[in-house]
Amino acid sequence: MVCPPEVRAGHRADRVLREFGLMLGALPPAARKALATALAVLDQGARLYPPSRGRRFARLDDRVASAYVGALLARRDPAGEVVRRLKSVVVTCYYELPEVQREIGYDPAPYIAAVSRRRLGSYGPQIRAGEAAVTAPADGEKP
Amino acid sequence: MISGLTTQDAVAEDLSLECGALIVGSGAGGATMAAELAEAGVDVVVLEEGGYHPTESFGAGTGRALRTLYRDGGGGMAIGRPSVLYAEGRCVGGSTVVNGGMSWRTPEQVLRRWAGQEGLRAIGARDLDPYFATIETRLSVGPQDPETIGRDSELFKGGAEARGWAVVPNRRNQLHCAGTNNCSSGCPTGAKRSMLVTSVPRALALGARLFADCRVDRIIRSGPGVSGVTGHFVRRGGHRGPRLIVRARAVIVAGGAVQTPALLLRSGLRSPSGQLGRNLSVHPNAVVTAFFDQDVHGWQGVHQAFQVREFLADGLLLTATNLTPPMLAGIMPAYGRELGELMADYNRIVTAGPLVSDTGTGRIRNVPGLGPQVFYQLTDRDAARVVRGVELTAEALFAAGARRVLLPFDGAPQVRDPHELRRLLARPVPKRSLQLFSIHLMGTARMSEDPRRGVTGSFGDFHGVPGLIVTDASIFPGPVGINPMETVIALAMRNARRLIERRDSYRL
Numbered sequence: 001m002v003c004p005p006e007v008r009a010g011h012r013a014d015r016v017l018r019e020f021g022l023m024l025g026a027l028p029p030a031a032r033k034a035l036a037t038a039l040a041v042l043d044q045g046a047r048l049y050p051p052s053r054g055r056r057f058a059r060l061d062d063r064v065a066s067a068y069v070g071a072l073l074a075r076r077d078p079a080g081e082v083v084r085r086l087k088s089v090v091v092t093c094y095y096e097l098p099e100v101q102r103e104i105g106y107d108p109a110p111y112i113a114a115v116s117r118r119r120l121g122s123y124g125p126q127i128r129a130g131e132a133a134v135t136a137p138a139d140g141e142k143p
Numbered sequence: 144m145i146s147g148l149t150t151q152d153a154v155a156e157d158l159s160l161e162c163g164a165l166i167v168g169s170g171a172g173g174a175t176m177a178a179e180l181a182e183a184g185v186d187v188v189v190l191e192e193g194g195y196h197p198t199e200s201f202g203a204g205t206g207r208a209l210r211t212l213y214r215d216g217g218g219g220m221a222i223g224r225p226s227v228l229y230a231e232g233r234c235v236g237g238s239t240v241v242n243g244g245m246s247w248r249t250p251e252q253v254l255r256r257w258a259g260q261e262g263l264r265a266i267g268a269r270d271l272d273p274y275f276a277t278i279e280t281r282l283s284v285g286p287q288d289p290e291t292i293g294r295d296s297e298l299f300k301g302g303a304e305a306r307g308w309a310v311v312p313n314r315r316n317q318l319h320c321a322g323t324n325n326c327s328s329g330c331p332t333g334a335k336r337s338m339l340v341t342s343v344p345r346a347l348a349l350g351a352r353l354f355a356d357c358r359v360d361r362i363i364r365s366g367p368g369v370s371g372v373t374g375h376f377v378r379r380g381g382h383r384g385p386r387l388i389v390r391a392r393a394v395i396v397a398g399g400a401v402q403t404p405a406l407l408l409r410s411g412l413r414s415p416s417g418q419l420g421r422n423l424s425v426h427p428n429a430v431v432t433a434f435f436d437q438d439v440h441g442w443q444g445v446h447q448a449f450q451v452r453e454f455l456a457d458g459l460l461l462t463a464t465n466l467t468p469p470m471l472a473g474i475m476p477a478y479g480r481e482l483g484e485l486m487a488d489y490n491r492i493v494t495a496g497p498l499v500s501d502t503g504t505g506r507i508r509n510v511p512g513l514g515p516q517v518f519y520q521l522t523d524r525d526a527a528r529v530v531r532g533v534e535l536t537a538e539a540l541f542a543a544g545a546r547r548v549l550l551p552f553d554g555a556p557q558v559r560d561p562h563e564l565r566r567l568l569a570r571p572v573p574k575r576s577l578q579l580f581s582i583h584l585m586g587t588a589r590m591s592e593d594p595r596r597g598v599t600g601s602f603g604d605f606h607g608v609p610g611l612i613v614t615d616a617s618i619f620p621g622p623v624g625i626n627p628m629e630t631v632i633a634l635a636m637r638n639a640r641r642l643i644e645r646r647d648s649y650r651l
Binding site: 001002003004005006019022023025026027028029030031066069070073074076081085087088089091092093094095096100101104105106108109111112115116118119122123126127130131133134135138 | 182202203204206209213218220226277281283288290291318320321322324325333341345348380381440442469470471472479480482483487490512513514554575
């Protein structure tokens with residue numbers, strides 16, 4: 001719901017979830033538990049949102065679900081802050097997908113390859129000398 | 144594998160080691176100290192909690208970088224109103240692997256203030272200049288080659304100059320940087336002279352031993368002093384691996400302004416000053432997102448090629464920093480279809496913002512079950528300066544031709560011209576609505592010659608605990624106001640020199 005509608009294309013939603021799982025894996029155990037709790041509260045808390053008519057978030061139609069998320073994101077309390085952080089992580093995962101990046105014109109790998117070649121072509125000897133200096137004795141340069 | 148480097152997969156059972164100097168952390172402070180001491184013939188062991196990720200492993204994937212090179216996926220949060228997101232590097236080379244590569248000498252007025260306030264010795268510009276000169280040679284510090292400067296930096300520079308403001312080329316630790324704009328995910332060419340490709344290999348070549356994937360649990364006390372550390376290796380997935388005990392004659396802590404006080408506190412060490420873990424400065428940053436009619440392709444070319452220094456005396460530094468799509472989407476004040484529409488203009492976006500030299504202070508606490516937690520309260524004065532910095536940034540972006548900007552205030556509408564900007568900012572901006580982040584954390588074990596005021600002395604020596612030295616941004620007696628890396632390295636070189644001069648008393 002927080003991602004653009006194109007998240008439904010192909011298997012993007014599954015891959016966003018997979019990426020989200022990997023991101024959770026990078027968190028310390030306490031933070032993982034806290035986020036899992038926040039997700040459960042977010043899901044069940046929808047029952048208290050009047051337009052949901054007592055349904056949990058996972059069972060809402062798109063219109064009501066979007067309105068529920070919007071209401072949570074607009075809150076200026078700790079609950080709103082948690083939801084904004086969750087949203088931030090989810091959309092980060094969505095824009096990590098290579099085809100999504102290509103759709104907005106971001107394709108860094110060929111660019112990185114090209115400028116890396118240019119660097120070596122233009123400054124190869126200086127680069128090699130600089131790298132060799134890393135382990136050279138420090139004679140004469142000490143303060 | 145590099146000689147002298149051991150990673151968790153090479154350790155099958157508990158280890159017990161002895162050495163002269165044990166260094167916790169391999170970032171700007173720790174790696175520098177390791178190289179200096181190893182060169183003097185000291186038997187050095189370095190313990191790094193993060194993994195070893197060589198240059199060849201770096202690419203453009205933001206998610207992979209966040210998971211492997213940063214602590215907690217880069218998602219630290221200093222709790223307050225507003226909270227401040229922060230990121231710390233956790234890998235061999237520390238935050239120097241993921242920082243922007245800005246390398247500036249400590250401003251003289253900052254050094255004078257530190258020396259005056261805290262009675263510090265040998266910390267004047269004349270004392271530190273020789274160290275700065277050595278660092279700048281070793282790390283190839285200088286401005287960018289012109290062909291690598293991105294269009295976003297040029298636009299922001301043009302806008303600032305149109306306003307009549309002082310703009311300076313950024314000084315970066317780079318050996319003919321290619322301009323891949325991949326600093327925050329690890330430099331894929333090795334051009335950024337992070338500790339990973341400079342002081343770490345130098346220290347190893349000079350005989351130091353480095354253990355990666357190794358978390359230090361506690362510092363071992365011995366009478367009034369310290370005699371080593373206990374820790375454990377971290378297996379893939381964060382699982383606990385074999386234990387490690389290192390006995391050392393000097394223990395040097397360089398884990399950064401969050402982890403250093405956290406380790407010292409959980410080891411039962413207390414400062415007579417009561418200041419350990421306090422006085423945290425964070426240099427709050429905010430991001431203004433500007434949309435242009437023309438293609439910018441801000442990801443093509445180095446970021447932060449220039450700094451606007453017009454307002455440095457007011458504690459404000461402005462610069463343009465391109466964000467990758469995942470990072471930009473993460474801070475966009477939109478979701479769903481609206482987010483998709485904003486991000487569709489990714490190649491016509493310039494992101495820029497202020498860095499504030501803050502007066503507020505925070506604190507590190509070890510919370511049972513949660514580990515180190517950061518608390519920070521932005522002062523009203525600093526909040527006003529953030530708003531002022533955002534306004535100046537937006538003015539420069541409009542002067543550069545921006546058609547609309549998004550401000551880093553919760554609920555703020557899009558702004559389409561400078562008049563709208565002024566009208567909007569004529570009303571107070573609630574402090575809690577500011578969207579802030581930080582990559583510069585400092586001051587939690589501050590230096591002072593007076594043990595009633597500071598945690599460490601002039602050379603990072605922990606007051607009252609022989610054999611324990613701190614050498615990272617924790618020891619700053621206040622915010623440095625600019626990018627802190629070169630200051631951390633210079634102080635580490637100076638502290639190493641002091642230790643070498645007194646090596647007999649440490650039996651090194």
